[in-house]
Amino acid sequence: MDLQIxxxxxxxxxxxxxxxxxxxxxxxxxxxxxxxxxxRAGWTARAEHLVRRHPTAAVLLxxxxxxxxxxxxxxxxxxxxxLSATADRLRSWCGCHGIAGRLGGDEFVAVVQDLAxxxxxxxxxxxxxxxxxxxMSLPLAxxxxxxxxxELLAPSLTDALAAADAAMYAAKGRGRRGSRLxx
Numbered sequence: 001m002d003l004q005i006x007x008x009x010x011x012x013x014x015x016x017x018x019x020x021x022x023x024x025x026x027x028x029x030x031x032x033x034x035x036x037x038x039x040r041a042g043w044t045a046r047a048e049h050l051v052r053r054h055p056t057a058a059v060l061l062x063x064x065x066x067x068x069x070x071x072x073x074x075x076x077x078x079x080x081x082x083l084s085a086t087a088d089r090l091r092s093w094c095g096c097h098g099i100a101g102r103l104g105g106d107e108f109v110a111v112v113q114d115l116a117x118x119x120x121x122x123x124x125x126x127x128x129x130x131x132x133x134x135x136m137s138l139p140l141a142x143x144x145x146x147x148x149x150x151e152l153l154a155p156s157l158t159d160a161l162a163a164a165d166a167a168m169y170a171a172k173g174r175g176r177r178g179s180r181l182x183x
Contacts, residue, residue: 032102034080035087040109043101047111048157050099057149058115059160061168062090062127064106065141074138081133082140089126093118109161120146143171 032039038046051057064070064086071079083106090100090108098112112118127142145168147160 032087035084035102037087037091037108038099038101040101040103043099043109044157046099047101047109050111050113051149051155051157051160054113055150055155056114056116058112058118058146059149059157059164060110060112060120060123060144060146061161061164062086062108062110062142062144063168063172065143065172066139067106070138070140074133074136078133078138082131082138085131085140086127086142089129090123093123093126111157111160115146115148120144143168145169145171 031037031042037043047059051059064082067079067082070082083102086106086108087100087102090110094100094110094112095118097114097118098110100108100110102108124142124144127144128140130137131140132138145164145166147163147167149155149160152159152163
């Protein structure tokens with residue numbers, strides 16, 4: 001190989017490697033390291049796209065019930081296992097028709113193209129299945145709030161999240177362990 005060609009290729013190769021490393025770091029920053037779900041930033045762009053394209057979309061907020069008690073009683077490793085299991089169950093429920101994310105702590109979020117097809121009762125049942133952990137069966141429970149985007153005056157992700165949040169707190173007010181659709 002000609003020395004001039006090799007000298008020209010070395011910086012190009014360096015820039016290609018640098019670009020690849022930056023792309024990988026950006027993708028990693030948009031994923032929660034514990035659950036593998038999208039973080040708020042990674043989830044928001046995808047969720048806005050689904051809300052715009054699917055008039056039947058629904059936005060959900062999920063909060064684990066009694067998570068602090070589980071963490072304090074069984075330890076942080078058990079809490080991490082509960083968060084990972086919740087993420088897996090939510091990801092599985094969303095399938096290829098939605099996207100799930102972790103907002104932080106024990107709060108999760110999802111958007112699905114069509115809530116009727118996704119079956120909110122199935123998600124609630126999945127989130128309430130006990131978690132086998134270290135020879136024990138840890139109780140899991142969650143409060144779920146959902147908002148049908150089509151029922152909003154101005155369909156936006158921000159308004160849907162606010163309505164789902166209100167519905168989630170209404171579910172918590174009914175004794176937790178359930179779901180509630182905003183109205």
